[in-house]
Amino acid sequence: MYWWLNAPVFATSALWALVLAFAVFLAPWCNWQRSAVLGIGMIGGVLLYIPACTGMMWIIDQERFGYFDYQNFGKIPTSRLRRLLPEVAKDIRIHQQRGCNRARYRISPVEFDLHLDTLWHEFGSRAYNSRATSRQATTAVELEALFFGLELPKSSQETEPFIHSGPTELSGYGAVFYLHAESGTVFQRTCYW
Numbered sequence: 001m002y003w004w005l006n007a008p009v010f011a012t013s014a015l016w017a018l019v020l021a022f023a024v025f026l027a028p029w030c031n032w033q034r035s036a037v038l039g040i041g042m043i044g045g046v047l048l049y050i051p052a053c054t055g056m057m058w059i060i061d062q063e064r065f066g067y068f069d070y071q072n073f074g075k076i077p078t079s080r081l082r083r084l085l086p087e088v089a090k091d092i093r094i095h096q097q098r099g100c101n102r103a104r105y106r107i108s109p110v111e112f113d114l115h116l117d118t119l120w121h122e123f124g125s126r127a128y129n130s131r132a133t134s135r136q137a138t139t140a141v142e143l144e145a146l147f148f149g150l151e152l153p154k155s156s157q158e159t160e161p162f163i164h165s166g167p168t169e170l171s172g173y174g175a176v177f178y179l180h181a182e183s184g185t186v187f188q189r190t191c192y193w
Contacts, residue, residue: 011056012049016052065096070092070093071091072089072092084174085105088111089186090106090107100190102150102190103187103190104150109184127167138161139161140152147189152187164177171192
């Protein structure tokens, strides 16, 4: 099951079970038969489950998806967001979505290279891509498509920008990075299931 469906499914199921149990418990005080309340509740649960899950997902998504700002790595609340970010990152802005997140943070070029080396050392054995092909030329249009909403700075360099790929697992879990060396800012797109 996709990770972002777990909370709405479990919350809707638990809420429906509590409401149904409460209604069955109170049925005698309302002069209703418990079996009738249970039957109507079960039929209603089947018919209304998907709309209720959709509503619950909308409520939950208001809190867990969107733009979030953190001063440093230690302030990031979930391991899903922390897994491929460097621990030395500062001024972090993350756009959290269902299947991926995009991040912007400050880090020196030396620390960025060290971070990439660490990722390849730690996860490279499970990757389907190789370290040799991890740096590729790109265009400003492609960068904007990858990192839209994160305020890419204009580069004064006349050379083509490069994106760096981290190790990508067969499941699609991996990250793409763009280092804007002039400002010491890294843009990262991480995808996962």
